[in-house]
Each structure stands twice: as C-alpha cells, then as structure tokens.
Amino acid sequence: GENVEQHPSTLSVQEGDSAVIKCTYSDSASNYFPWYKQELGKRPQLIIDIRSNVGEKKDQRIAVTLNKTAKHFSLHITETQPEDSAVYFCAANDSGGYQKVTFGIGTKLQVIP
Amino acid sequence: IAGITQAPTSQILAAGRRMTLRCTQDMRHNAMYWYRQDLGLGLRLIHYSNTAGTTGKGEVPDGYSVSRANTDDFPLTLASAVPSQTSVYFCASSPTGSDYGYTFGSGTRLTVV
Numbered sequence: 001g002e003n004v005e006q007h008p009s010t011l012s013v014q015e016g017d018s019a020v021i022k023c024t025y026s027d028s029a030s031n032y033f034p035w036y037k038q039e040l041g042k043r044p045q046l047i048i049d050i051r052s053n054v055g056e057k058k059d060q061r062i063a064v065t066l067n068k069t070a071k072h073f074s075l076h077i078t079e080t081q082p083e084d085s086a087v088y089f090c091a092a093n094d095s096g097g098y099q100k101v102t103f104g105i106g107t108k109l110q111v112i113p
Numbered sequence: 114i115a116g117i118t119q120a121p122t123s124q125i126l127a128a129g130r131r132m133t134l135r136c137t138q139d140m141r142h143n144a145m146y147w148y149r150q151d152l153g154l155g156l157r158l159i160h161y162s163n164t165a166g167t168t169g170k171g172e173v174p175d176g177y178s179v180s181r182a183n184t185d186d187f188p189l190t191l192a193s194a195v196p197s198q199t200s201v202y203f204c205a206s207s208p209t210g211s212d213y214g215y216t217f218g219s220g221t222r223l224t225v226v
Contacts, residue, residue: 032212043203044156046214089156093211099144099163100171100211105155 002027002094006104013080014112021088021107024072029095033066033073036089038106044089048075080111116140119204119218126194126225134189134221136204144207145187146215147171147179149200156203162187194225 003026013019025033031052036044050057050064050073057064061080066073073092077084087108091101117138126132136145147159158171162181176198178190187206191198201222205215 034214036215043217043219044215045217049214051212099207099209100146100158100161101215103156105153 002030002092002102004090004092004102004104006090006107008107009105010108010110012110012112015080015082017080019077019080019084019109019111021075021090021109022072023074023090023092023104024070025092025102026071027092027095028068028071030092031095032093032101033064034091034101035064035075036091036103038087038089040086047088077109080109082111082113085109085111117204117206117216117218119202119221121221122219123222124224126191126223128195128225129193132191132194132223134191134202134204134223136187136189136218137185138187138206138216139185140206140208140216141184142206142208142216143184144209145181146205146207147177147187147189148203148205149173150203150220151200159189159202194223196225199223199225 006023034049037047038044061078063076087106089106090104093101120135143164146161148156157173160179162168165184203220204218207213207215
C-alpha cells in the first residue's frame, strides 16, 4: 500500500515569512495529492490539491509543487499570517481501486506575530 | 443537514459497553470513511466504504465494525469499548475517494473509562 512521509513535524516561522512542508510517497501510480488544514479543535479541511498532470498549482498565498520522478510534493505558504497556524496534512491516493488516500503524520505550523 | 453530520459530539463510555457513532451526509457522495485521531499519530483509517453495500478495513480496524446500508449513513460500532479506543473520531466522505478531496464531519470525542 501507499506510504506517505511528511516533514517537518513542527515548524515555527515569523509572521510574513514563508513556510514549506514536504512530503514523499511510495506508490508511483498515485496521481492525486490533497492538502488539509486542521485548526485547533476543528475538523480537517481541504485547502488545495494537485493532480499528476501538473507540476504546480497556486491559490493566493498557498501553492503546491509535485515532482513525480522523485515522488515528492510540497506545500508553500507565503506571507504567513497568525491565522495560518494549524496542523497541515498531506495525502496521496492509493492505486488499485481502493478509493482512498493515505495521510502524512501532519506538520504543526506556528506563525509568530 | 448541510454536508456531513456526526453524533454525538462527545461521549464518556464505560469500558465493556457497546457504542455506535453516527455519521450522515447529504451530498450523495459514494465514498465514506472513519478515522481516529490521536496526538502524534495523525489520522488513522479504521474502515471505509467505496459505495453503498460495500465496506473495507483500514489501518486500525480491530474492535470496530461498520455498515453501509444506504448512501447517506455510515455508522461505526464499538462492540465492547476499551480505554485504548479513547480518541477523536472523524467521519469523512468524498465523491469517489481516490481523486477528490474529503469533507470531514466535526468529530466525536470519545473517552472510555
């Protein structure tokens, strides 16, 4: 099955700086890579996703990049704000018709005002 | 109902008791999932269902059972609760599961004493 590794586990940045979270996956057939944000005490929410037919996708201050050859993908947050503080999860879909994704362990991002 | 609803919000349960966590969605999503979230362990898949009438085991299925009698409902049952099942439980749904994002419920905080 798919294995997703995520790092760092914790990340602290100053407000206004950029934050980068990296993930690797094991299944070369994976073709869908979502990212979720979970604020303290809340449910995870999808913030951006990327499919294997593109290498980069942007949505305002967040962007994802995908390197299929190296089997890694990253989340980039620019001009960080205190409200970006949360736990971020990456995920990759499982091939073989299992209709599910495998999540990374999560990264706790703290933006220091 | 708008989206996906879980009940109860929280519960304290005596060890050995039977408990069913409820999950209902009104988005006509085919795929549904149950995750547990424990500090430092991320989101671990308990059971999933690709479509009504089918279910599958996830990463940590022992002690849990599910059913999917129709598209909207996906209850999770703990037959005989143990303290190690103390956790936050999230239900999620997706149109297909493998290449669309998940919508999560608000979670059930379960404490087994």
